[in-house]
Amino acid sequence: MKKHYFILVAAILFSSFGIAQNINRLIPDTIKEGPFHLSYDNMGISGYFHNFKKDGNWITRFPTGQIYVLEHYKNGKKNGIYLKISKRGYIIEQATYKNDSLNGDKIAFNFGGKLKQKKHYKNGVLNGNRIVYYQRGRKQEESHYKNGLKDGVARWYDQKGKLVAEFHYTGGLFNGEEKTFYTNDSLRSIQAYNMNVPIGEYREYFDNGKPKVLGSFKHGQKTGKWIEYDETGKVVSEKKYKSGKLKK
Secondary structure (H helix, E strand, O other): OOOOOOOOOOOOOOOOOHHHHHHHHHHOOOOOEEEEEEEEEEEEEEEEOOOOOEEEEEEEEOOOOOOEEEEEOOEEEEEEEEOOOOOOOOEEEEEEEEEEEEEEEEEEEEEHHEEEEEEEOOOOOOEEEEEEEEOOOOOOOOEEEEEOOOOOOEEEEOOOEEEEEEEEEEEOOEEEEEEEEEEEEEEEEEEEEEEOOOEEEEEOOOOOOOEEEEEEEEEEEEEEEEEEEEEOEEEEEEEEOOOOEOOO
């Protein structure tokens, strides 16, 4: 079996990130079998070809020789583990591929290895839980996806871990109750939706629990009496609507 060893040195300067994005474009498709190495502004990528296709582990390295990206190929397609590592040795991103598509958890990390985002894929499409974290590690958002669209309950939190919003989705559309909250856990607002259309009663409150705005929607438009209050409970405005239009 004849082996080929290919070395290319380029003088164009890019950042490490830019190099990592462009280096793969320089990999030829003319090597049938054997090991491969390419140097690009002191960055390097190495791997193995089988029948003109990438096969096994492929590694991109920083100028120091430290691993930057590790990925596994089978028959020219990403299959298995994918890792991206910072110059300080922290994992930036990890994922699993199947036939060139994300399959399983894709996890991104903030500085120091703290979770940044975790989402689940099936055949390259978001399917399952997606969780986003603040830089210090607290949960910011948790939601569920089906076929790439939000589906089910989604919740948002402030940096102290307090629930600030809870929405319901079907196929990426608002469907069900939407609630928002103050940091003292009291209800801020509540509204129901039917496939992105606001319906029924709308209620908004001050953080002391007293009503701020009360009204109703019908077919996505304001209807009937809408009342606004001040923090003492005194009515400050009262308006009537029909089919979204203010009645005089």
